[in-house]
Amino acid sequence: MKTLTTLSGISLLILQQNVAALEYRGSNTLRLSEYDAQGPAAPYPFEGSMAYDEFALYLQDYSNAYDYSSAQLTGVYAADDYRHPQTGVSAERVNLTVQKGTSSLPWRAELGDHFAYYSQLTLQQSLKGAQLELQPQTGFGRHSFVVNVGEVESDWRRLNLGENTVAGLSWLFEHNRLGHFALNVVRNERDGFALLNTLDQTQTVYSLAGEKQFLIADHRLSIESEFAHFSGDHSGLSGAQSGQSRSDNAAFVELRGAPLSGRWDALLRADHFGQDYRPGGAIITPDRRSLQAYAGYRFSGSQLRGRIQRYKDNYETANVLTTETVGANLSGAFIPGLSSAVDIFRQTQENENNSVDQDILTATADFSRPLRHNVHGRSSLYYQHIDDHSAVNVDSRVRQIGAFVDYSFQYRSMDALLSPGLVWRDIRDTAIESDELQPALRMTLTRFDHRLEVQYNTLIQDRSRVQGGVDVDTSQWSANYEYRWGQHVFGAEYDRFDRDPDTGADTEAYRASLYWTFYFDRNGGDATAVQTVGSSSAAEFVAIDLLMLPPGSSAEQTRESLNSHNFRQAQQQGNYRAYPYPVFYDVVQSQTLVTELSGGQLQASGVVFQFDNRGDLNNIAQTYASTLRQLIRNYGSPSRNFETGDFSGNIATQLANGSFKRIVEWDMPKGVLRFGIPRRLDGVLRMELIYRQTQPQTNQSLWGFTQLQ
Amino acid sequence: MRHFSGHTFLPRIDDSRACARLLVVAVLCALIAGAVQARGFRTMVSFSAADDSTTPADAQPLAPGSEIPRSVAVEALTRIVAQWNTPAMQASLSERFFDAAKFGDNVAENLPRDAALRIQAIRGVQTLSQRTEQDSVTGAVNNVSIVSVTAQTQLEFSSTSQGFVRRSGVNEFILEITEAIP
Numbered sequence: 001m002k003t004l005t006t007l008s009g010i011s012l013l014i015l016q017q018n019v020a021a022l023e024y025r026g027s028n029t030l031r032l033s034e035y036d037a038q039g040p041a042a043p044y045p046f047e048g049s050m051a052y053d054e055f056a057l058y059l060q061d062y063s064n065a066y067d068y069s070s071a072q073l074t075g076v077y078a079a080d081d082y083r084h085p086q087t088g089v090s091a092e093r094v095n096l097t098v099q100k101g102t103s104s105l106p107w108r109a110e111l112g113d114h115f116a117y118y119s120q121l122t123l124q125q126s127l128k129g130a131q132l133e134l135q136p137q138t139g140f141g142r143h144s145f146v147v148n149v150g151e152v153e154s155d156w157r158r159l160n161l162g163e164n165t166v167a168g169l170s171w172l173f174e175h176n177r178l179g180h181f182a183l184n185v186v187r188n189e190r191d192g193f194a195l196l197n198t199l200d201q202t203q204t205v206y207s208l209a210g211e212k213q214f215l216i217a218d219h220r221l222s223i224e225s226e227f228a229h230f231s232g233d234h235s236g237l238s239g240a241q242s243g244q245s246r247s248d249n250a251a252f253v254e255l256r257g258a259p260l261s262g263r264w265d266a267l268l269r270a271d272h273f274g275q276d277y278r279p280g281g282a283i284i285t286p287d288r289r290s291l292q293a294y295a296g297y298r299f300s301g302s303q304l305r306g307r308i309q310r311y312k313d314n315y316e317t318a319n320v321l322t323t324e325t326v327g328a329n330l331s332g333a334f335i336p337g338l339s340s341a342v343d344i345f346r347q348t349q350e351n352e353n354n355s356v357d358q359d360i361l362t363a364t365a366d367f368s369r370p371l372r373h374n375v376h377g378r379s380s381l382y383y384q385h386i387d388d389h390s391a392v393n394v395d396s397r398v399r400q401i402g403a404f405v406d407y408s409f410q411y412r413s414m415d416a417l418l419s420p421g422l423v424w425r426d427i428r429d430t431a432i433e434s435d436e437l438q439p440a441l442r443m444t445l446t447r448f449d450h451r452l453e454v455q456y457n458t459l460i461q462d463r464s465r466v467q468g469g470v471d472v473d474t475s476q477w478s479a480n481y482e483y484r485w486g487q488h489v490f491g492a493e494y495d496r497f498d499r500d501p502d503t504g505a506d507t508e509a510y511r512a513s514l515y516w517t518f519y520f521d522r523n524g525g526d527a528t529a530v531q532t533v534g535s536s537s538a539a540e541f542v543a544i545d546l547l548m549l550p551p552g553s554s555a556e557q558t559r560e561s562l563n564s565h566n567f568r569q570a571q572q573q574g575n576y577r578a579y580p581y582p583v584f585y586d587v588v589q590s591q592t593l594v595t596e597l598s599g600g601q602l603q604a605s606g607v608v609f610q611f612d613n614r615g616d617l618n619n620i621a622q623t624y625a626s627t628l629r630q631l632i633r634n635y636g637s638p639s640r641n642f643e644t645g646d647f648s649g650n651i652a653t654q655l656a657n658g659s660f661k662r663i664v665e666w667d668m669p670k671g672v673l674r675f676g677i678p679r680r681l682d683g684v685l686r687m688e689l690i691y692r693q694t695q696p697q698t699n700q701s702l703w704g705f706t707q708l709q
Numbered sequence: 710m711r712h713f714s715g716h717t718f719l720p721r722i723d724d725s726r727a728c729a730r731l732l733v734v735a736v737l738c739a740l741i742a743g744a745v746q747a748r749g750f751r752t753m754v755s756f757s758a759a760d761d762s763t764t765p766a767d768a769q770p771l772a773p774g775s776e777i778p779r780s781v782a783v784e785a786l787t788r789i790v791a792q793w794n795t796p797a798m799q800a801s802l803s804e805r806f807f808d809a810a811k812f813g814d815n816v817a818e819n820l821p822r823d824a825a826l827r828i829q830a831i832r833g834v835q836t837l838s839q840r841t842e843q844d845s846v847t848g849a850v851n852n853v854s855i856v857s858v859t860a861q862t863q864l865e866f867s868s869t870s871q872g873f874v875r876r877s878g879v880n881e882f883i884l885e886i887t888e889a890i891p
Contacts, residue, residue: 041873082830092833106757119750209750364796
């Protein structure tokens with residue numbers, strides 16, 4: 001209950017933050033680019049000097065959590081063939097939204113660019129037009145009516161009303177006991193184009209969708225289904241005329257299940273999509289029947305998932321393509337010390353006239369582990385074998401191995417990340433024999449407001465063993481520099497492409513750009529920057545921020561920081577000073593602020609959190625999770641997370657033998673902030689948050705304030 | 710730190726009239742991946758002040774003023790595109806991505822191994838909707854944003870028969886970005 005209360009409080013914090021009357025904010029970016037290419041095969045089809053200026057403006061009038069209006073206008077002045085195909089000013093996203101949630105009939109209207117989403121079988125499409133949603137309060141379930149009218153067109157300059165118009169209505173009804181249901185109707189009218197060999201088309205799609213959740217014998221089950229009917233025209237299967245005045249159906253049923261407190265889950269799904277079921281706004285594959293089954297099992301620290309799928313495409317033709325897949329995926333820490341993911345699937349494809357008949361085995365594996373506290377290693381394996389039984393008989397085999405290292409370090413107050421890598425690939429089939437090597441290097445340097453990133457990779461393709469095969473070396477490198485100065489960001493980018501085939505002409509190409517972005521905002525007359533809704537200052541929730549006690553500070557600086565935050569009375573234990581006062585106001589566990597001083601310098605600062613006396617595992621797990629949430633609220637998303645085992649059995653013993661681990665880290669300006677449950681020689685379980693310049697390796701379980709009682 | 714669990718997706722290679730509409734999860738927090746509801750039709754996000762039937766577990770609308778910045782959307786798309794045609798692609802596909810498993814299989818089987826996707830230009834970026842949602846597993850409350858990014862992309866690879874091959878197109882990517890509330 002406490003957790004729910006806390007979370008509700010957070011939600012209220014978000015929803016009830018009132019912002020002053022009218023706000024605006026936005027940005028403007030000017031970019032100048034130069035493209036040049038020499039040779040026959042360049043990645044840049046357009047060359048020369050180009051420029052564009054893109055702008056974004058957001059306006060909002062926000063009176064409370066339920067009533068507001070907002071407007072968005074983004075656009076570009078482009079003299080850049082990549083940025084926009086037409087020179088001149090173009091609006092890109094235009095949207096006006098008005099919401100009245102306090103009205104007797106709550107409503108929300110959008111004009112301009114919006115995304116219409118009803119269901120997978122009916123409508124899932126960006127539109128330029130209008131959307132109105134009504135949420136009447138009837139006292140029986142919850143209702144949402146959505147009406148859309150709009151044009152399918154990505155470019156405002158090419159907008160031609162009536163060319164491809166979508167109109168739709170969706171009624172959603174949700175009831176805790178009865179389930180969730182939706183009724184959708186979508187109509188689409190499209191002009192025909194002689195160039196595309198299409199006729200004028202008018203089509204209407206109707207669908208009924210529902211989902212119901214059950215609890216049966218301590219198992220949570222849900223069944224979902226949608227049935228849809230198509231009536232009208234589509235582009236045709238054998239000429240445009242064949243698509244006129246057609247009708248067909250589509251449906252699916254999906255059953256999901258899992259025990260309330262178990263480790264497995266399962267999903268069964270059956271689809272039927274008719275040959276003439278071709279709505280313009282849906283994303284489905286017509287003329288298909290499929291059956292799919294998925295199941296998963298969670299082990300301690302890892303999970304196994306399996307799947308069996310059977311597809312029959314072109315089902316209503318004489319040449320049905322049958323695809324059957326069996327696959328398994330195992331991920332997690334199933335190999336001690338490694339974070340691993342292994343995926344294997346076997347697929348057979350066969351059609352009636354035997355033009356497709358193949359058996360495919362694909363296996364991938366990825367492994368990673370920290371090698372030292374600032375070095376992370378990754379490796380990947382890929383294998384694929386295609387056994388072709390058709391008349392073409394093109395068998396093939398691909399083997400690939402990759403290895404990468406991420407090395408982070410500090411150099412003269414710069415944060416640096418160096419990531420070298422190497423991929424080896426061997427491709428063999430009837431037409432191709434290619435030995436390929438791909439070394440790569442990525443380097444990122446960050447210092448205050450400066451950031452430099454350099455990337456290089458080259459692909460060496462040795463195809464000399466095939467008659468007529470051409471060896472090719474393809475190199476690409478890029479350098480990006482960015483500098484932030486107040487509301488301004490200045491940057492420079494350079495990309496180079498070199499292709500060197502053994503025979504034939506070489507290719508050299510580059511793109512060089514300079515850009516300047518200016519951010520502006522105004523918060524209802526307040527000149528300060530607009531605060532992101534939902535964010536809050538850490539100072540509101542902590543008695544002292546550990547960032548005020550950075551490692552490396554002098555003893556005098558440390559004492560002054562503590563005194564200024566009223567941390568005065570300490571207990572001395574060796575190099576430790578313990579202040580038994582709460583640091584995080586929203587954490588109810590007993591807390592002690594700790595500093596570790598040695599040689600006149602602060603070696604570490606931190607907080608020790610005690611678990612409640614109840615000590616049962618569920619309580620420990622919940623306490624750990626809620627404390628972590630509070631820390632995330634203060635310090636943001638963690639940089640790293642090391643998690644092994646679950647809260648079961650004897651945690652102290654598992655900490656000792658390495659089968660349990662909870663470590664979360666944040667990279668901070670002066671070091672690394674680590675939170676978790678360290679092993680202690682006295683067997684006491686407690687959570688510790690420690691700020692050090694460098695942290696011990698994560699496989700060292702005694703990483704806490706070991707001598708502090 | 711932002712984290713994207715990665716996987717590949719195939720853009721529709723055609724003109725800008727028919728943008729590919731792909732649902733892609735870009736998870737911004739490694740610890741608190743959003744519990745995206747997997748059902749295939751729309752869900753209720755109540756904005757009625759009189760609706761007292763909502764619970765903390767229900768999705769709540771997020772007030773305006775917290776649009777996903779263009780730079781974040783661009784970074785998300787850049788990372789996802791970098792995972793295209795790699796085994797890491799599948800993890801980036803939304804649970805609501807239609808036929809995600811078959812799509813991943815098709816990419817693995819039909820694309821040359823050296824095929825890569827280049828972003829040539831980012832065009833319009835729009836935060837389509839935002840809500841707060843409680844993760845059913847961790848209990849954490851996250852901001853979930855649906856963001857549309859239109860990009861000029863180019864597929865590139867070295868063919869033994871055709872040499873350097875490039876196929877360009879304009880695609881609309883629909884990203885679902887989950888952020889832990891700071």
